[in-house]
Amino acid sequence: MHEYGVAMEVYEAVMDVASKNDATRVISIDLELGELAHINSEQLCFCFEIIAKESLAEGADLNIISIPPTIKCKCGYEGVFDSHSSSNSDDTKQCRALSDLALNMPCPECENSMPVLISGREINVRDIKIEVEENA
Amino acid sequence: MHDLRVEVGYDVLQANEALAEKNRRLLDGFGVTGFNIMGAIGSGKTTLIELAVEKLGDKYGIGAIAGDIVADIDADRFRLHDIPTISLNTGRECHLDAHLVEHAIEQMPLDNMDILFMENVGNLICPTDYSLGEHHRVVVVSVSEGDDMVKKHPMIFKTCSLVIVNKVDIAEAVDVDADKMADDALGINPRIGALKTSKITGEGIDDWIKFIEVNVNARR
Structure with missing residues (x-):
């Protein structure tokens, strides 16, 4: 915009x-x-x-x-948020994954904490x- | 002739962030608390600021920056309350940035102020990425925007400390669940404060005023 x-x-x-x-x-x-x-x-x-x-x-x-996006969790997990995970590189799915991240995506490691975005x-x-x- | 690769290392958002920090320190120096008021077109940002000025104007020194494509209309509303006001006509820009605000702050009588309201351009997307030098970020949504509005624009709710669901007096007429809007914001950002307000019935307005006062007093 x-x-x-x-x-x-x-x-x-x-x-x-x-x-x-x-x-x-x-x-x-x-x-x-x-x-x-x-x-x-x-x-x-x-x-x-x-x-x-x-x-x-x-x-x-x-x-x-x-x-x-790279995320970092209190539990020590740090990693790239794979916006293409469980899908192909289809744009709609990618956007969906990214908006999941913008909403509340639990840490893939400990699953009970909200990671912060570091890049x-x-x-x-x-x-x-x-x-x-x-x-x- | 030969080719050369040169490092630049200029991040547009970090450059804005650095300037915002400078604005924040300037406000800090004068004991002024800055509020960045964001929200869609017609969500009620100007009205909520006017109500705050009416209730708090005798107690605190208040100034306002009105940002819009044509900002003079909102600025004139603030000037009717006899407060120092700067109108920032953004022309083609869809958000305020720290650079625009820096120039506005320079013209403000910060010595006599406790509160600075920065009304952003009506938009739930672009203002998200730009700090102005505020201490608190507030997002206003009105029920007339539909109760899926919050979920459709999650990022801005992640960055704010308060969400105001406004115009709740007409929620039934537009078939919208105002509680859902507040709950959605809390789902996205568990640390966000949520208020439901209406100028017509007066619901929640005292809480809005309290939010401002508590945060201003906390920094005194």
Whole structure:
């Protein structure tokens, strides 16, 4: 829903680092996107493409690296919440599993405590690949 | 020409979180308690804030930030109560963020304030991910939204300390079980407080006021 605003922030972070490193062009961007972030990756890429027009980042590949939720329980259990468990990679089932997590999913280990989410909501511009002059 | 990989390490939500923490510390410095009031369009956020201002205005210094696509309408309602008000027209944005709030707080007479109400944009999704620098997060749902509303938007209820099920006086007319809405919120977040309110009958309004007072006094 707020993909445009997020794309704008991604663009600014990319351009900041690109210009500090005297880039002549941004080739690609690796962005970590938590599966529980309220962001649609296709819309994000579309918005970014529009924003980056006529800039160093025009045409850059925005690679989305999907980050599954990691949960941690008081009992000591820590692990990736498998949103594809007991199903294939069918989208509907995945969404169902994720909303189960957002509701109340007991710890898979001790089954009586509610684990906390330690990752899976990030929108992180991890790194960029840029083109620089040979003597730079 | 050659290619180079450069680390960026910029997390959009963490950047907001850092700014929110800065806002929170600023409010702390002036002894102001911040409430982020969220909820769907028309759930009754503005009215609940107005009721709080009416009941607590003589006792506490209160300020308000009204956030909306066109925020002036709500802001004008707050100004009628003669409290310092900043209207944040978000234009195209569907939520307030810490950056917008930072600029609003700068214009507030924090010296004379105890309470800051931040009314978020009507939306149960986008405000979930963004802290503003508040001390308490409150989500308002009205019975007219349907009693499956809570289960359909679980994340926001996980992040709040109070849920208000509002307009309970019309629950029967819209064939909705208000208790189910409160129970669903408790199912998602056992630590959440739940109130049922109605401006028309006055039900629960005293509890809403008490929630504010207890939390403001606890930080004094």
